Amino acid sequence: MDVDVKPCVSVDDKRLIHSVQTAGGPLVNIKPLISTDSKFLLTASERNIKVFGTTTGNLLKEFIHHEAKVIGVMPSGIVDDQYVSCDENGVVCFWDLHNENRNEEIQKFALIRNEKKLKSKVVSFHFCAKLKILFAVHQRDNETQKGYLLKYMFPPLDTIKHSVVSPDVLLGPGQFSVSNSGDYLAHLSPEGLVIYGVGVKLQDCKRRRHLVDTRFLTCLAFHPTQDVIATGDITGRIVLWYEFASATPTKMELHWHMLPVVDLAFSFTGNVLYSGGGESVLVKWQLTEQKRYFLPRLGMRIKFIATDTLNNYVVASLSDNGIAVISSKEFRFEGIIQGLSMNIERSRSFPAGIIYDPRTRAIILNGRMGHVQFYDFHHSSQLYHLDITMNNFYTQERFEVIQNTDVEQVAISQDGHWLATFEYREDLQASSELRLKFWNFAKEDQNWYLNTSIEMPHDKFVNGIMFQPTPAAGQTPLCVSCGDDGKLKIWKENDTSDLYGKKSSWGCSGTGFYRHLPATAICISPDGSLIAAGFGSILTFWLPENCHLKGTLSQPYLTEKIKQIEFGHGEGCGSMVVTRTENWVCSWDLFTCTLYWRVSISSTCLAADPLSSHMAVFSKNCHVFVFEPHSSKLVTWQCNIDTCPAISAAFIPRLQKSDSTASWNEQSALIYINENQTLKTLHVNEDSSIPNDKIDRSMRQLVLETDALPAPTPFSALIAQTRTSYDTEIQTQQSGSAAFGVQLEKSTALIQQVLNEARVYRIDSFAHMTSEFCKQIIPEAVTSKEIQEKEDFVTKIKESENVHLKTKKKVSKRRKSKVKSIADSDFSDLMKVLAI
């Protein structure tokens, strides 16, 4: 038995691994911003600033100006299309939305210059262009509630001067604001609303506090034109503070919300106030008429609300990582900009982890509450959402926490035709709800259908479900589940056909238990012949056909619960089983039935490559180790790949072979989700000189902008190609008829226009479009054909005339030549004839 206690490092592989954020990150951690022309929506995900088109909902650009997490983006107010962004480390960046290539125009300032007393995170900021002041909230040391509000003078000379304005600002977005006139600054403190008169002289800041008793304030917004502040509180009340600078302000109450008001936004003119919260209803308050309108069923809790200057759109960030675009005039839902769907609020995000779907080559993740999503990792797009629980999302109540049912475990069969899901609800009052569902994929209409729903498949929480990777010939795979009730259950598809038609349903065909220990992990060998189940700290093996216990493996010193089991793949590893516990990764050999090696790692997740023998384990302190089960020698490893630990990881087979030279990374990409709910992939970098994951360009132009609205749909790309080909055709073949070409260009322009304006989520009926297109093109095309025919006719006539002329000429020539020849002849022939 070869037992290594410390990870052995292979030093020959010098290539560095770094993690790169793919599209899947939270988009809704900062307040979104609509550009002044209402065409673009700006938001940030970690350190990337993303620009979406408001009409299409497509990601257009990505700016990477910052090294740390961006905490806010706002217009600078100095030049049009210039924006200010700030990150956690206090780097403020002024940049332009359109002049992306000129890096020199990006101005960067660091607010924190290694000053010891301010070595704290920046939480929120506001730049006041009128006064050239930047306000920033710094988190206090060891305090999560309050922070310092500091004032920085811009433009800075040598050092940025700063002074403390207020020592007790509530942390979080939307907790302080500056009026548009620049006269007042207001922020929320734990006691209430605090207002400072900023004024021209910055020294004499007049302070005014309005205390609120136990109705703690949650958000704040300044009226754009009047001296009015709107605040929301935890009881769902919105208060408009008139004459807030006086000791007795006049308060106007707007009360509809039951849950705390999360965000408030005034329209640009200030006539309308929008509010939202946990009810997932956007409320529009018409302030002059004292009326309110509702836009319900936005799907999830509203996190932020933003309005634009042209009064075209209101956008609401939802906590499932979507940004709802709402037309403000009609107050109608227009579309959603959806990132990787997730539940931002939940502490345990993505409980089901990452599952690879071999059929669609997508990954299956938890999506919205009670849903699973199929996410195409290669193209960074969401394929679809599947509603598993089929429940409405229950919003919370004021004094009670309402539990929603969520999907806790997901498994998919190797051929991608069966999906098993486990959902769980426990509110500690009613009895817990457990449901195991089997879904069948119908090829006919490409949809998932619920086949069987099993109530209470286990008595307690289910720790794992898995389909048999290679089933017996001609049979559907078996499914195995294990739970905290100490049971291991084998589920089998049974034929329940009757005279009404062919049917099948799933039922339990075998149960196994071992020493009344909870079954904590499960895995089936790649050939489908053996089930490995972890009962407490004991690894057990079962036959899937009859659920017979084949054997157990344990070591007296391994007392931790087994959390994950993986069978080895590939050469030399077929007999290996790797188990992961809290602090140990162990490899067992099934031939010798011994512990092969073990390594002490405080791990968070383990992933096995289906195409090779490699496995990867992520540790709690953000290290990644890649190894093969038959050896405790590491293939490669990397420390500190991320700032927070991974919660789930998987090897995803690549679509085409990577240019990566690392053999372990060649066939499959290793992806993971960290605790910040960001989906990341690991890249092996050839060049070890680059210290971290800096990307040379600070901006990723994802699509080309056209002069019209930017709409990079696949159709528009298609149209552009056909146009050029037509052009060449016209030049080569139909040089004569210019009208035809012009007409075609017009029609392609129409198509271009239609496709540009078309939204992915709301496209007009195709018949309507084609009829419009035909109207545009057909009558003109007919006439041009006629013209061409006419022309052809004319040329034919001309040609015929020419021919006629030519023949005439020829004839005359011939005649002439004849005459001439006759004339020129010396009559010898004639003479000959005559002589004869």
Next chain:
Amino acid sequence: MGEYTIHNVRFYDFEPKAIQCMTYEDETNRLALSRADGTVEIWNCNCQSRPFLELVIYGDDGCSVEALVWCRGRLFSAGLHGFALEYDLTTGGIKSRIAVTGGPTWCLALSADRQKLAAGTEGGYVCIFNVMDDGILYNKTLEKQEGRILNICWHRNGDYIVTGSVNCIRLWSLKEGRVMRCSFGQGSSQEIIVWCVGILDDMTIVSGDSRGKTCFWNAELGTITDAVETHKADVLCLTVCADQKSVYVAGVDPVIVQISRVQTGAKKGRKECWVKSIQRSIHTHDIRALALTNDNKVYSGGVDTVLALSYYPPKTVFRFPSLPYPGSISVAGEAECILLRYKEHLELWQLGKSSQADGPTGLFLPISQDRIKLLEIHCHEDELIDWCAVSPQAVWIAYIVKGKLRIFQFYPPKIITMSDLEVTLESELTLKPGRSVIQMNSNPDGSVLVVLDSQHMVTAFNLDQGSSTTLPSYSSPVTAIGVHPVTRDIVVVYADMMIKEYDLAMQKYTPFCRSFLSTCSSDLTKRNSITQCEF
């Protein structure tokens, strides 16, 4: 503490009446309110946050009080009977009455200099009276206009009167004799009833109407400057704050809404507008009347019969439910009987008994013998009973009808009236001149009589010796008095919940009172006031 068995009397069918109108005077701190049956109540609000009912002026059938006005401690009223009345607050009667041109009167208003009284009538007339020392005198009648006048208000300088009618508001200039009509326009066919009007010093007219809107008008131009939709249904009453910066409105939705004048706009674009500010939900039914003190305390009342006092800051609400008036219930202690007064009859009930004698505190005792109605005394038609009392053994019942005393005798049963020969006046006691009796009490053997007069002085008469003693005065008014049956000590309860015990023989407060009762008892909350005390 002694042990008591408490009878929970649930068979008294007491019907509280809706509050109709209300008026408050800051100099005297008196609130006058009228109820739907024409009764006028005078509440003494001198004591901080603890007003108590000082005087009840009973109305009779056909009496209606639609408007009440205070003028230097004098109370005027007007109603659908078409008269303007002045009440005598010492006797509780009517001092003078004068007919109003135009018949039924809906509203009254006093000019700021308190010289003139204006009344708005059903016939569309506005009558102006001069307030004289000995009554009111007819001055003039303004030009008749179409439609009834529902509400009326004087401008501060006394030159303008604003009236509210159906579909329009009128501004009357007394100097020029001109009427300006502020119309709501002919937009909707539905008529708009202006229930209440007010005018600010800067000639802004405030109106509350049947659409639930509170409108602010420019009086010079006759146009609406702000319209605040405060209620869903009719706005019935409004009052303007002394600082002219806010207005309280209330109506059929039982919420009192404060509308405040605010400055909005950044420094350059200063603009004034009226915004709906804090609202108070105190009442359960329509609010008919609002009264405002100078320090912005709001008294409100309406169909739910509760008088409420609210103010902010700090957020405070007091509710004073309508209770049976003094003289409605009398208990015969020895006979365990209770006498209940109704409008036109009296009922004497034998209370129920329980066989179980004692038990833990708060135990509900089972009733072994149910209550029995012993007697019902009816008056003639159109006679209302004002007051009633029963002797401790329930042998005698005394009651007052139309100011006349009647006594019922059980054995043999008969009713004795004052004119009967059996009745002789035994003695006559006199108070200081100009004072009337508010409350009386005596000990069971009738040897000591304590009298509370209208000047809040307590006088004790020893009927055996024929002597009288005036008790020391106290800063707070008296709400209840009692005499101890054995020691003859006099107990006086004041409006600030101070209870004092006075030893009549020693002519000083008792040691017990000095040691214990000088501090307020914590059981008695500061909101209540004691109306009666018995031994």
